[in-house]
Amino acid sequence: MNKATAIVPARYASTRFPGKPLALINGLPMIQHVYERVAKAQAVERVIVATDDRRIAEVVAGFGGEVMLTRAxxxxxxxxxxxxAAQIDAELIVNVQGDEPLIDPRMIDQAVTPLLHDSGIQMGTLAARIDELADFYSPNVVKVVKDEAGFALYFSRAPIPxxxxxxxDELAAALPHERLxxxxxxxxxxxxxxxxxxxxxxxxxxxxxxxEQLRALERGVRLYVAETEYACHGVDTPADLERVALLMAKEKNN
Structure with a gap:
């Protein structure tokens, strides 16, 4: 059974956090944390960082990672x-964000496995249960509704369904049990x-x-949504970086 190739897009330019992929977390650049965690996924046989910035490319090459320079x-x-993807031979491509230094390799396996077992699935993604009422109402938290077979019906910034x-109060109490x-x-x-x-x-x-994923739905692509019990801790700001560093240290001590 073929495994997937994971590609990690990494940009240096960022409005809120320039140079984010190279920001140090416990002494290592964030992109290295991401790369090493992705490489541990059982469903992944190759990891490539895709960047338009030579500084990022040099750092990735420096820790022994594979990197490809792209247009800016x-x-x-x-x-x-x-x-x-146009330059490599791989049937399945995983898009892993370069600002997820705490990504659990099992999340990647959960997303890839349905496509390994069903050649009819053209695209897959992940979702997790909402357990905070504020997240359900937040436009910054994208919600997804899927059908009984596990395929996405719609994604929205609005609270759906x-x-x-x-x-x-009833909704807050029901959140752990509802399929939100x-x-x-x-x-x-x-x-x-x-x-x-x-x-x-x-x-x-x-x-x-x-x-952007709505482009696929509107064109009739069946997008499979696997559920995960693992949490994400993305880095968008320097404050997020400090929070992730604490979580990483706590994870190491457990």
Whole structure:
């Protein structure tokens, strides 16, 4: 059974946190933490960092990682991913964000496994149960609704599905038991789909919600959503970096 190739897009430029991939966490650059954790996934046979910045490329090469330089004008990480995918021989490509230094390798396995077992699935992603009422209402937390077979029906920044007959207190109490899901931005693509994706024009719902995955749904792609019990701790700001460093130290001591 073929394994997947994981590609980690990494940009130096960032409005909120320039140079984020090279920020040190417990003495190692964040991109190294991500790379080493992704490499531990059983469903992954190769990890490549895709970057347009030579500083990042030099650091990755320095710790023994594989890196490919890409164009600097890609509008999205998916476009950067597709440029690399066009140059390699891999049936399955995993898109792992470069700002997830605490990603659990088992999350990657959970996302990849459905595509390994079912050749009819063209694209996959992850979701986790929502357990905080604030997350359900937050536009910064993307929600997903899926059908009984596990395929995505819709993604939204709005609280979906809407529990019409529950008060806020009742909803808060019911959250651990309701199937209210937050989307986790880890994707698995079959290579042909990934190469076609950047050529598809932006769709109406994608533009409205500012959610790139809606482009696939609007074109009829069946997107499988695997559920995970593991948490994500992305880094968007220097404050996030400090929080992750504490979590990492705690993880090491357990």
């Amino acid at each position: 004008d890609h509008p999205t990480g998916t476009d950067r991913l597709a440029e690399v 809407w529990p019409r007959d529950l008060s806020q 899901l937050r989307h986790i931005g880890l994707y698995v693509y079959r290579r042909d789909l990934l190469l076609a994706y950047p050529r598809w024009p932006k769709t109406a719902l994608e533009s409205l919600e500012n959610l």
